[in-house]
Amino acid sequence: xxxxxxxxxxxxxxxxxxxxxxxxxxxxxxxxxxxxxxxxxxxxxxxxxxxxxxxxxxxxxxxxxxxxxxxxxxxxxxxxxxxxxxxxxxxxxxxxxxx
Numbered sequence: 001x002x003x004x005x006x007x008x009x010x011x012x013x014x015x016x017x018x019x020x021x022x023x024x025x026x027x028x029x030x031x032x033x034x035x036x037x038x039x040x041x042x043x044x045x046x047x048x049x050x051x052x053x054x055x056x057x058x059x060x061x062x063x064x065x066x067x068x069x070x071x072x073x074x075x076x077x078x079x080x081x082x083x084x085x086x087x088x089x090x091x092x093x094x095x096x097x098x099x
Contacts, residue, residue: 018099027096035089039082046078 006013019027050071057067 024096028093031089031092031096035085038085042078042081042085046074049074 006015053062053067053070053074056062057064062070
């Protein structure tokens with residue numbers, strides 16, 4: 001495959017050949033790693049929020065019922081964001097593997 005340079009007088013444009021299948025598979029592995037890192041980050045935020053909720057309940061700043069509702073809402077948000085991360089990762093994987 002030949003790489004061609006084009007110049008419009010100010011900018012040189014260099015054509016880049018499409019990645020090989022091996023390179024695409026390597027990129028998919030990077031995507032999987034980044035997706036997993038994002039999921040871990042979301043779970044860490046959930047953990048920190050749960051600790052804060054427990055502290056507030058212990059200090060009698062929120063009731064047990066309010067804590068339970070907040071915990072449920074926090075879990076739903078966590079699930080939604082993890083699903084979003086997974087969807088974006090799957091879309092990116094499909095985009096990379098597209099020939």
